[in-house]
Amino acid sequence: MALIQLIYTSTLVNVGPTVMADILQSARRINKLRNITGMLLCANGGILQVLEGEDVDVSKTYRSIELDTRHKDLFLLSKAQVTERQFAAWDMGFRRMTETEFNNSPIAVEVFNADRTEIANRVKPGAALTMLVLFGQGVDVVD
Numbered sequence: 001m002a003l004i005q006l007i008y009t010s011t012l013v014n015v016g017p018t019v020m021a022d023i024l025q026s027a028r029r030i031n032k033l034r035n036i037t038g039m040l041l042c043a044n045g046g047i048l049q050v051l052e053g054e055d056v057d058v059s060k061t062y063r064s065i066e067l068d069t070r071h072k073d074l075f076l077l078s079k080a081q082v083t084e085r086q087f088a089a090w091d092m093g094f095r096r097m098t099e100t101e102f103n104n105s106p107i108a109v110e111v112f113n114a115d116r117t118e119i120a121n122r123v124k125p126g127a128a129l130t131m132l133v134l135f136g137q138g139v140d141v142v143d
């Protein structure tokens with residue numbers, strides 16, 4: 001059984017007031033059942049999410065996420081086997097970056113502003129993971 005960590009970025013399509021809460025509610029319910037953990041970071045209309053779990057569960061979940069019309073332009077930054085979870089505390093942690101945090105974070109500007117055709121060259125998966133770890137510390141907010 002392989003423990004997998006998958007990181008992707010996308011752009012939110014429907015930014016209605018309850019969209020994020022709706023997404024998180026169903027994500028957390030399903031993730032708990034599948035023993036998936038992770039963190040979702042939202043900034044400037046973009047999403048950066050990490051999913052951790054057994055390969056079969058992460059793959060199944062990512063396929064559903066790919067088909068979800070509430071976001072678009074998904075880009076898979078990395079999918080790698082890991083020895084332990086880095087986000088074990090959350091079925092899905094969530095954090096919305098403030099404008100100040102966003103503007104002061106060069107990595108965030110890269111990830112959330114990157115031209116989709118350039119994203120593979122510009123965004124280093126390691127940097128994206130660092131940002132998820134940094135902003136994930138001590139956070140469990142619905143919205």
Ligand SMILES: Cc1cc2nc3c(=O)[nH]c(=O)nc-3n(C[C@H](O)[C@H](O)[C@H](O)COP(=O)(O)O)c2cc1C
Pocket residue numbers: 023026027028030031038047049051061064065066067068070071092
């Ligand atoms: C940005 C975003 C993040 C999501 N994260 C998860 C997640 O971590 N786990 C999950 O099960 N569904 C997540 N979803 C919801 C899935 O896309 C999907 O609605 C849900 O898994 C139900 O899938 P199903 O209709 O194929 O059963 C996310 C959706 C979006 C738009």
